[in-house]
Amino acid sequence: MGVFITFEGPEGSGKSTQARLLYERLQAIGYPVILTREPGGTRISELIRRIVVDLRHTEMAPTTETLLFSAARAQLVSELVRPYLNTGGIVLCDRYADSTFAYQGYGLGRDLDELQAITTVATGGLMPDLTLYLDLPVEDGLRRKQVAKERSEQSAPGTTFSTPPEWNRLDARDLAYHQRVAAGFAELIRQDPDRWRSFSADQPLAELAEQIAHEVAPLLKRVTRLGVYQ
Ligand SMILES: Nc1ncnc2c1ncn2[C@@H]1O[C@H](COP(=O)(O)OP(=O)(O)OP(=O)(O)O)[C@@H](O)[C@H]1O
Ligand SMILES: [Mg+2]
Numbered sequence: 001m002g003v004f005i006t007f008e009g010p011e012g013s014g015k016s017t018q019a020r021l022l023y024e025r026l027q028a029i030g031y032p033v034i035l036t037r038e039p040g041g042t043r044i045s046e047l048i049r050r051i052v053v054d055l056r057h058t059e060m061a062p063t064t065e066t067l068l069f070s071a072a073r074a075q076l077v078s079e080l081v082r083p084y085l086n087t088g089g090i091v092l093c094d095r096y097a098d099s100t101f102a103y104q105g106y107g108l109g110r111d112l113d114e115l116q117a118i119t120t121v122a123t124g125g126l127m128p129d130l131t132l133y134l135d136l137p138v139e140d141g142l143r144r145k146q147v148a149k150e151r152s153e154q155s156a157p158g159t160t161f162s163t164p165p166e167w168n169r170l171d172a173r174d175l176a177y178h179q180r181v182a183a184g185f186a187e188l189i190r191q192d193p194d195r196w197r198s199f200s201a202d203q204p205l206a207e208l209a210e211q212i213a214h215e216v217a218p219l220l221k222r223v224t225r226l227g228v229y230q
Helices: 014-026 044-055 062-086 098-109 112-123 137-156 175-191 205-222
Strands: 001-006 033-035 090-094 130-136 196-200
Touching: 001 014, 001 062, 001 098, 001 205, 014 033, 014 130, 014 205, 033 062, 044 062, 062 090, 062 098, 062 112, 090 098, 098 112, 098 175, 130 205, 137 175, 175 196, 196 205
Parallel strands: 001 090, 001 130, 033 090, 130 196
Antiparallel strands: none
């Protein structure tokens, strides 16, 4: 069994940026590693993502939203995450089941036991070995995303960004909702402190990347590097 590491945190806190930096770092030193994201990561899950994030889908019922996230997760776990872990590799995932508890549970008020049952069906009980939490005041994260979005709208066609900004249906919910999500994450961390590591996301990218690499290092002992005989 390999190592399963997830990234969590509020909108715009730098999860995708740091997930990519960690992926590149591990790959550069020869670890078998894949980077994926939720919702998404497989052909079918990316199609479900499009439905979930679409700003036009204002009528989506909370149960539908919960089940779509879970359906996308079920496909990702069975098609990609479990098979890769079974080869002994490292899976980095940009959001995972904790986001369901924070967003649909604490954010939308869905029953947490019910979410647990749905999540267990979707994942077969697969939990991360380590969850990296990027902590940033909700307003700051939303502002970062707004700035990125405006910048991309002003830029010349064809400009590419390392982290394409996406202002989606869930971002567009009100500030009180995002505050409940953040409080939900704090509660999840309190309940399972051994699995979580929390970082202030209000610091330069490179410093944050160093801190994350430091926390991940102990888990790497159980992974065999490609082309390296240990
Ligand atoms: N440490 C940082 N300091 C300042 N800006 C940052 C930092 N990390 C990321 N950013 C910028 O903030 C924006 C959001 O970053 P990113 O997309 O990585 O966050 P995210 O947590 O993945 O967001 P989302 O919730 O949309 O998935 C981007 O424009 C990114 O360049
Ligand atoms: Mg992201």
